[in-house]
Amino acid sequence: GAVVSQHPSWVICKSGTSVKIECRSLDFQATTMFWYRQFPKQSLMLMATSNEGSKATYEQGVEKDKFLINHASLTLSTLTVTSAHPEDSSFYICSARWTQGLHEQYFGPGTRLTVT
Amino acid sequence: ILNVEQSPQSLHVQEGDSTNFTCSFPSSNFYALHWYRWETAKSPEALFVMTLNGDEKKKGRISATLNTKEGYSYLYIKGSQPEDSATYLCAFSDHSGYALNFGKGTSLLVTP
Numbered sequence: 001g002a003v004v005s006q007h008p009s010w011v012i013c014k015s016g017t018s019v020k021i022e023c024r025s026l027d028f029q030a031t032t033m034f035w036y037r038q039f040p041k042q043s044l045m046l047m048a049t050s051n052e053g054s055k056a057t058y059e060q061g062v063e064k065d066k067f068l069i070n071h072a073s074l075t076l077s078t079l080t081v082t083s084a085h086p087e088d089s090s091f092y093i094c095s096a097r098w099t100q101g102l103h104e105q106y107f108g109p110g111t112r113l114t115v116t
Numbered sequence: 117i118l119n120v121e122q123s124p125q126s127l128h129v130q131e132g133d134s135t136n137f138t139c140s141f142p143s144s145n146f147y148a149l150h151w152y153r154w155e156t157a158k159s160p161e162a163l164f165v166m167t168l169n170g171d172e173k174k175k176g177r178i179s180a181t182l183n184t185k186e187g188y189s190y191l192y193i194k195g196s197q198p199e200d201s202a203t204y205l206c207a208f209s210d211h212s213g214y215a216l217n218f219g220k221g222t223s224l225l226v227t228p
Binding site for chain 2: 004009032034036041042043044045046049093095097103104105106107108109110
């Protein structure tokens with residue numbers, strides 16, 4: 001149990017276009033989902049916290065108008081990178097916190113975004 | 117940003133060797149310490165969630181200890197196997213919420 005899927009696993013897009021990444025909890029309900037990104041040789045860094053039915057909370061330095069997060073249901077959150085630029089190229093990964101759980105977070109496999 | 121340090125950065129051991137990694141984290145406002153095992157192209161797999169000072173957890177050949185007063189946790193692997201090869205991540209959460217602050221990980225390679 002506690003499987004989180006993420007789609008796509010990798011994507012290449014042109015500068016100026018937008019890319020949507022989906023994060024789904026397959027066998028549990030997730031009131032909270034988190035979006036992280038990882039640059040080469042760096043740690044996973046939290047971008048935003050998303051609660052179902054409410055606006056996401058963004059970490060300092062993360063532009064909310066550039067990284068649009070929608071958490072419309074207990075099993076789906078999406079991250080849209082708008083007007084992508086090469087510096088947005090990174091590894092994006094989501095996690096979901098089980099509604100009934102106290103501490104556990106379950107991760108998707110991540111999405112490698114390359115902006116050319 | 118809460119600083120989480122992991123050492124060593126990478127480790128190469130022979131099959132059958134036992135090994136251990138260190139994770140250090142801020143000792144104030146401690147809430148939970150997580151260990152994950154992350155293989156390439158897969159989701160990070162939760163190994164342990166530890167909350168109490170002195171806690172020790174075990175899962176097969178892997179075990180972990182926690183010292184919240186001094187801010188460190190050790191992960192031990194007994195009799196390493198090639199399938200243990202992965203990156204081991206440690207993450208800390210404070211009282212402010214459930215978001216995790218990650219270290220950079222320890223990359224383990226076990227060769228036959």
